[in-house]
Amino acid sequence: MEPPVKPLKPAELAPSDKALVPFVSVDHMMRLIHHIGVEAMLRDLAGYIEADFRRWELFDKTPRVASHSEVGVIELMPTSDGEAYGFKYVNGHPKNTKEGLQTVTAFGLLADVYTGYPVLLTEMTLLTAMRTAATSAMAAKYLAPKGAHCMAMIGNGAQAEFQTLAMKALLGIDSVRLYDIDSRATEKVARNLAGHGLTVVCCDTAEEAIEGAQILTTCTADKQNATILTDNMVGAGVHINAIGGDCPGKTELHRDIVARAEMFVEYPEQTRIEGELQQMPEDHPFTELWQVVSGSAPGRRDAQQVTLFDSVGFAIEDFSALRFVRDRIRGTEYYTDLDLLADPDDPRDLFGMLMRSV
Amino acid sequence: MEPPVKPLKPAELAPSDKALVPFVSVDHMMRLIHHIGVEAMLRDLAGYIEADFRRWELFDKTPRVASHSEVGVIELMPTSDGEAYGFKYVNGHPKNTKEGLQTVTAFGLLADVYTGYPVLLTEMTLLTAMRTAATSAMAAKYLAPKGAHCMAMIGNGAQAEFQTLAMKALLGIDSVRLYDIDSRATEKVARNLAGHGLTVVCCDTAEEAIEGAQILTTCTADKQNATILTDNMVGAGVHINAIGGDCPGKTELHRDIVARAEMFVEYPEQTRIEGELQQMPEDHPFTELWQVVSGSAPGRRDAQQVTLFDSVGFAIEDFSALRFVRDRIRGTEYYTDLDLLADPDDPRDLFGMLMRSV
Known part of the structure; x- marks a missing residue:
């Protein structure tokens, strides 16, 4: 049995909390790094990565999903620890530099495995630079x-x-x-x-x-x-x-x-x-x-x-970095909420939501 | 040889056009649908899907990349026609309805294969409903x-x-x-x-x-x-x-x-x-x-x-829908620009960009 169709109250026309996905822009990421401090963030990030390496075996590990062309590659790197799911979009185009563009750009997403709802969207060009360095230093601690x-x-x-x-x-x-x-x-x-x-x-x-x-x-x-x-x-x-x-x-x-x-x-x-x-x-x-x-x-x-x-x-290093950002933006001003997920009051009434939006 | 390090001019600190990714929120998607008209959009969308079915063979087709849990699934559905690359994030959680959440939420991204740069990020819960119906009607035209x-x-x-x-x-x-x-x-x-x-x-x-x-x-x-x-x-x-x-x-x-x-x-x-x-x-x-x-x-x-x-x-139907949205938001107010891609003036000087952002 499906739940009854509730009458709509005007307040319910606004997106619910879960329909909004926190978004960290490049500008926000730079502010977050300065707020924490570059070295402090590298150290804390290494801690997150180390914690995830410690529970390596429980991760859902798949190879990158790559789409190759003559001039470059676009990859999706997903992984999950059973509670959170993360993926990174990253391209690699060596010829871009000559055209004044980045060789590599990246962004990432973290979602809640239990609901399937995204909980974070973030730039990952800077974040990847930070996590790559943090991983190197974490490895060097042991080696x-x-x-x-x-x-x-x-x-x-x-x-x-x-x-x-x-x-x-x-x-x-x-x-x-x-x-x-x-x-x-x-x-x-x-x-x-x-x-x-x-x-x-x-x-x-x-x-x-x-x-x-x-x-x-x-x-x-x-x-x-x-x-x-x-x-x-x-x-x-x-x-x-x-x-x-x-x-x-x-x-x-x-x-x-x-x-x-x-x-x-x-x-x-x-x-x-x-x-x-x-x-x-x-x-x-x-x-x-x-x-x-x-x-x-x-x-x-x-x-x-x-x-x-x-x-x-x-991918697990990116996952650690996404967890870090999710935890550290709480209560800060270093993100905005994106209206990314349609959220009709009655899940069966997507069309009604559309019609009432005029 | 790499290009010379150009001296930074203040104007170059602002993100370039390519670093900004047009984003279509749920609210913008509803406005776009009303702007075009539901039936007109279904018809035009079917035209895009039909065009892509006609050139089906040239698409890079891969199965969905699925991450299963006991309560649901999170999937990435990528494809490419060699010029554009698209993917959809979609979850399926039947138990969500009982908790007042959507069974399915979705968003999608379109990127330029030549540069690897994303060119569109959009909600896809509404858009998937539209493309599913448009695909059915396109098929029915023939059947x-x-x-x-x-x-x-x-x-x-x-x-x-x-x-x-x-x-x-x-x-x-x-x-x-x-x-x-x-x-x-x-x-x-x-x-x-x-x-x-x-x-x-x-x-x-x-x-x-x-x-x-x-x-x-x-x-x-x-x-x-x-x-x-x-x-x-x-x-x-x-x-x-x-x-x-x-x-x-x-x-x-x-x-x-x-x-x-x-x-x-x-x-x-x-x-x-x-x-x-x-x-x-x-x-x-x-x-x-x-x-x-x-x-x-x-x-x-x-x-x-x-x-x-x-x-x-x-995935190709989603790709058609992403192409449609990219084409139809041009010159409208139905999107905002997201500062998603780090864009240092000198690609090698990501750290310098970060330091100068204070």
């Missing part, structure tokens, strides 16, 4: 050598400042050594990091950048298989945080380093296609990062080991 | 007997008025015979259709409703395999428009009718799981509707044939 205080940052694009500040916020690094094939990119990062309490050294070569660094972060935009780091450059005991190899045919490290390092990955099915792992045979050993975080596998075992976080990004 | 002027509408829920007016707008029916197990639902539809230029007859049984009708539309909400129409009820020459069987285990027609009728489907892979087709053996014959629309297969062949449109809804 970097004790007392690591200096990072080499090779590739000084859009991720560089976020990566650096996340390592400062979570590991307490006090200096960063920058290198990029384009010195103007390095100058940009040095300028942006001024006043953030770090010793910033601009280097002319990758070799110079890694001198004395315990954490080597690579985040270059090269589309081809590149060799940002060669084997003889990497000494014992360092942690390599490889961010830039993130699609088929795009890698950053010489095969010999990958072979020698202890490899840690997010979601093997995806890393095998997109990460440094694509250089290795099928049976190459690796550890899933969630196992380290949840205590079922060791992270760094000794001071001599070379560890490698082969990061490609995964 | 209903010549001169059909009376429709039986069995199941008087949220789709009933839209279905009726679409058949009026596209086929010129002049009367509708209503039946629902809940007479209050029938009264609701009769009330809503008053003044729309149709003879509306409320019936006490399904048998009474189909008397003299050439088009039999079934759209019931029963979750179980139901028998809304039995074989002896269906005479020669009618067209059955079966809308309500739209998930596994949910059908509306007696197997004997399905066996006897000439069956037309949208996307066989999906209909086999969700439609009346799930009652039939694997080799049961059917015709894909796009083949009829594009002229490569016949629709109705003679006045005696019983035709059956086994509708479950498909």
